[in-house]
Amino acid sequence: MSKSSSLQTRLLHAGKSPAYSGGIAVNQPVVRASTVLFANTAEQREMRSRRGSERIFSYGARGTPTTFALEDVLSELEGAWRTRLFPTGLAAIGMTLLAYLKPGDHFLMADSVYEPARALAQGFLKQHGIAxxxxxxxxxxxxxxxxxxxxxxxxxxxGSLVYEMCDLLAISAYAHTRGALVVADNTWGSGVQYQPLQLGADVSLLAATKYLSGHSDVMMGAVSTKQACWSALNECCDAFGMTVSPDDAWLVMRGVRSMAARLQMHERHAMEIANWLQARPEVPTVFCPALPEHPGHELWKRDCSGTNGLISFELTPGTDDATVDRLIDGLTLFGIGASWGGYESLVTVAHMNKARTVSDWSKRGPVVRLHIGLEDPADLIADLETGFARLQA
Structure with missing residues (x-):
């Protein structure tokens, strides 16, 4: 740039290619970009011709080096060919189903799925001819x-809320003999404790909002696929302009670095509290696949490498809503919130009669879901003890 250019022009064009020598940063820098510049029109044409099949920095809506770095981390975790990022976990679910289904198609969905996924199937997709x-x-x-x-x-x-296990190896084997794809929501496993693609699934999706972020301050979804089914997802994402903020990608990347250590603490704390809950007379059932009493425990031992901070418990049948509220509302260390995966402990009521339609929960007691955070489990148990005392009152 000419030194004779005006101040305003120099302010706009200076510093785009800083020259420096030295090492590299530990963390991937945040690259914010919408417009991407090319050396000449031939390079622009070439990049655009290749970006459908290759990951190329060509326009912000198709990702930046910051989002590409997080995609690579998730592909590594999931054992996938490639990964795409989405603004929320639900967006990842919706875009996946739209990528592989068309009007006139039918798909099967497990009774244990995240409730908004159920609503998507019964609402938008049904209205558009997908059964x-x-x-x-x-x-x-x-x-x-x-x-x-x-x-x-x-x-x-x-599964969501009460953690049912299914034989994904057997389901995938049968689906593939019938020419169908298998999609697995892997939010519980985070790509660490459960690996659907290794168990036969074709697509694994998750809410990076949860354990990958780990700090309850960012929303994001991700979809990882095997090579054979990548193109359909990638083309659908490009058609809808699906992308995420590089700042959000950087936050999730930061969370990923400590995820393995955090999950070990979540598991240790949750198992201590699950065992304590099993001894409570007010609790007929504790839901956690790592417990030997859980119906899917043998499958959990075969397919999973650990558990996390999620546990739920059933109260005595006939316990009314006001009593459940009394138990929850006085807790001081458990925030009342529907998300999970952060460092903090959370509690919410699971409305199982709405969340399940195949299995019958009408004669069961109310279910309370806990996310056990990184607080001292002795303090959390003391807090829960006061809650049960209020329940008795």
């Missing part, structure tokens, strides 16, 4: 519910 049938969380009725136009099976394992 869904729910099958039992353990997958045992899958074959009986198969239709000639079934194109996809969607599972969440362990």
């Amino acid at each position: 869904c049938t729910f099958f039992a969380a353990d997958g045992l009725d899958l074959q009986a519910k198969w239709q000639d136009n079934t194109k996809l099976v969607y599972v969440e394992c362990p």
Whole structure:
């Protein structure tokens, strides 16, 4: 740039290619960009011709070096060919289903899925000619519910709220003999404790909002696929302009660095509290797949490498809503919140009669879900003890 240029012009164009020598930063720098510049029109044409099949920094809506770095981390975690990022976990679910299904298709969805995914299937997708049938969380009725136009099976394992296990190896094997894809919600496993792609699934998605972020300050979803089914997802994402902020990607990347250590603490604290809850007379059932009493424990031992901070417990049948509220409302260390995966402990009521339609929860007691954070478990137990004392009162 000419030194004779005006101040305003120099302010706009200076500093774009800083020259320096030295090492490299430990953390991936934040690259914020919408417009990407090319050396000449030939380079621009070449980059645009390749970006459908290659990951190229060509426009901010298709990602930046910061988001590409996080995609690589997630592909490594999941054992995937490639990964795309989304503004929320639900956006990742919706875009995945739109990528692989069309009007006239039918898909099977596990009864144990995240409730907004259920609502998406029963609402938007149904209105646009894509039919869904729910099958039992353990997958045992899958074959009986198969239709000639079934194109996809969607599972969440362990299941949302009460952590049912399914045999993903068997489900995937059967689906593939019928020419269908298998999509797994892996938010519980975070790519660390459960690996759906290694168990036969074609697509693994998760909410990076949870353990990958770990600090309850960012929203993000991610979808990782095997090579054979990558193009359909990638093209759909480009068509809808799906991307995430590089600042959010940087926050999630920071969380990923400590995730393995945090998960060990979450697991240790949660198991201590789960065992304590099992001894409470007010609690007929504690839901955690790592407990030997859990119906899916043997599958958990085969397929998972650990558990996390999520546990739920059932109260005595007949316990009314006001009593449950009394237990929860006086807790001081558990925030009342629906998300999870951060460093803090949370509590919420799980409305199982709405969250399940295949299995019958009408005669069961109310279910309370806990996310056990990084606080001292002795302090959390003391807090819960006061809650149970109020329940008795």
